[in-house]
Amino acid sequence: MQDIMNRFLNYVKIDTQSDSSSNITPSTAKQWNLANRLVDELREIGMSDVSIDENAYIMATLPSNVDHEVPTIGFISHFDTSPDFSGTNVNPKIINNYDGKDIILHEELDIILSPEYFDDLKQYEGKTLITTDGTTLLGADDKAGIAEIVTAMEYLINHPEIKHGEIRVGFTPDEEIGRGAHKFDVDAFGADWAYTMDGSQIGELEYENFNAASAKIIVKGKSVHPGYAKGKMVNALLIANKIISLLPQSEVPEKTEGREGFFHVHHFKGEIEHAEMELIIRDHSKSRFEERKKLLNKIVSEQNVIYKNAVQLEIKDQYYNMKEKIEPVFHIVEIAKEAMESVGITPIIKPIRGGTDGSQLSFMGLPCPNIFAGGHNFHGKYEYVPVESMAKAIEVIVKICELTAHKS
Structure with a gap:
């Protein structure tokens, strides 16, 4: 778990807040700082065809290691953070072996993350939590998703005995201001379907949205x-x-x-x-x-x-609601569901009370359900993510790749 934690902590310390008042892409120049770093990292771990375009959309390929035809699948996350709350000088706190009690985020400002108010905390007793220091958001939405995808690809590269087809990854700017898919080149991505790693608590699997x-x-x-x-x-x-x-x-x-x-x-x-x-x-x-x-x-x-x-x-x-685009290819949801169950996760299938890049991408010709990234209380100072949830998300990504090759 240390690898995913270190990777995530490195990402969240880079300010990538987007700006809805801007008319350029990415909407803020600082998003390039993480985008360029991700390009270097994807190359370093051994990904192929790594590219970044003039709008900071990143794509890369993990080639197939099987000799039969397998659908090309993708995994997508966004690297911007919400303009709703500060993403500058993020200073994460690590809570080892969480005891189920109040977490003091900032003593002087009396900012407390309490299970009495945020009752989801109760299910993570004994886990390792990453929280804010009470003065910024954390950025688990969606730097947790990026960390999970990169780590899963690195794992597959280092374990060639796990058979998979061609896998594409994509990282986008400006999702938080509703533009994450606007300039995404679906044809260049070339996947038959994809998954956004942009959900919340462990087990979430979503194919409906507002x-x-x-x-x-x-x-x-x-x-x-x-x-x-x-x-x-x-x-x-x-x-x-x-x-x-x-x-x-x-x-x-x-x-x-x-x-x-x-x-x-x-x-x-x-x-x-x-x-x-x-x-x-x-x-x-x-x-x-x-x-x-x-x-x-x-x-x-x-x-x-x-x-x-x-x-x-x-x-x-x-x-629009991606349900109408997902239902005709519902096997892609079933594969994700089976992947979760096979690694000991009970799927939580429910509608998204919001939207993701996947909703727009589905209408652009790339069916794209949403899978948990593990975080909670997005867009504010009470945001946190259990490290164990991120580790499980990595297992789900790897298993989806394996199942897709096995079922083809």
Whole structure:
């Protein structure tokens, strides 16, 4: 386990936070620091056809070591980290033989990782945990996935007795801002199918995700002296708040689970004459997804009748539920399930309440279910990953490669 731990710790100390306001790829120059390092490392462990393009998309090949035809499969992870929380000066803490009690991440700031609040911690008593120091995120999303893929490829290279077909690996920038697959060259990758190593707790196996859209609303108001405002003032802040109040109050992230969809207002700013808000729309059902977009359009249209076209709305689809692309080739899920079971893991098959590169790649012609990378509490200071979970992910990758060759 020391190899995977060292590799992961080296990766997370490199700041690779992406930036949704940028219009270049990768969205931040600092992502190149890890990207270039990964290229060197893939070559060092003996991978073939290692390449990096002008947008920092990395690909490499482990050639087949069997003499019969085997499907080419791939493993994909992203190296950027979320812009939601600082990824600068990550200083991981290692908790050996976790005792099941509170973990003090930062004593001075009174930041505690507690199993009383994060009850997933309870299943990792006795394990080795890697946590933050309470001031940054960790970056297990998805540097754990990258470390697992690289280590699994190194293991296969060093153990040629394990038979496998051609394996492709791909590492992408900007997944956290929804662009990780935008410039991924599926034809150049050349795999029949792939797996993203981008899930959370050990055992997760996912082939369903949200249909997703973003929405931006701009409200134009009119400011006059409040003492003489009757019939004249148009308060953009109040109109924006009215729009929010007309959305289903129980259909928000903090009140939904499983396949339940939601509206989520995540940015709001303004004054009397100008207000802006941004929200996301999510639903696993394509029909309900479309209904949600229609509802938002209807609410805005009604406010425009009242306030004489004071409101502008822009909705952009982001990605769709990959289930419809995975079900016709469901054997790729069955192989991953069998791989997990064969290394002592009980698969947890459930829908993703989010999206991964795999959802977009599936619609680009590369069916791509999602497998656990092991981390918890992504995008914040309470993020952690059990080292044993990463080690198991490596076993799953190796077993998938072996099973694919055996079943062909």
